Amino acid sequence: MQNVCKRRNSASFIQEGSSTMILGLDPLHQNFSETLPTEMSVRIFSELDLRSLCQASLTCKQWNGIIEGSDLLWRSHCLTVLAICRREMDGDRLDGYSWKVTLVRNYRKGCVKRRWLKGRYSNIHSSDKIPPNSMCPLDLETWGEILEAELER
Structure with missing residues (x-):
């Protein structure tokens, strides 16, 4: 028939x-994801940067399902943050968090640490001048690294 x-x-x-x-x-x-196998769609999405990946997940339910359901997509972005927040990320992975949850939990910390290490806040002379998005809970060793970088400047 x-x-x-x-x-x-x-x-x-x-x-x-x-x-x-x-x-x-x-x-x-x-829609390529309707005709390609899911593995191929994941490969296409893996070429996106983190911001684009998040925006693509908002495009339609099918893309969201593929992106949210693929831990590998989040793993590669998570590993770029790993160099900045290794201890926190290793702890999250040992606690059983998915790559996406680990990334979400540590991305902001990584951004804050990176800005401090680059000296973005070196010329601030009082605590009331520190921008609100420049602080977050970091471990003692991380603040020690930031202090060393500031003292070297």
């Missing part, structure tokens, strides 16, 4: 038994 239907006026689908053939595919209206 053969069924023909239209979808968004962009493609015709012919279904025979359990297989489906796509005819007349319009690339402007085709």
Whole structure:
């Protein structure tokens, strides 16, 4: 038995038994994640930076499902923060947190530490002049690294 239907006026689908053939595919209206295996979609999403990945997850339910469901996508971004917050991230992983949760928990800490180490706040002369987004709970060793960097300047 053969069924023909239209979808968004962009493609015709012919279904025979359990297989489906796509005819007349319009690339402007085709969502790649609908036609590619999930592994290929994950590979495409892995090329995105962190901000773009988060924005892509808001595009549609299907993209969100792929992005949220793939720990590997978050792992690569998490490893870039690992160099900054190694102890915290190792602890989170040992506690069983997913790569995404580990990244979310430590990303801000990594940004704050990086800005302090680069000397962004070196010329601040009083505590009331410290920007509100420049402080967060960091361990004693991290604040020691920041203090050493400040003393070297």
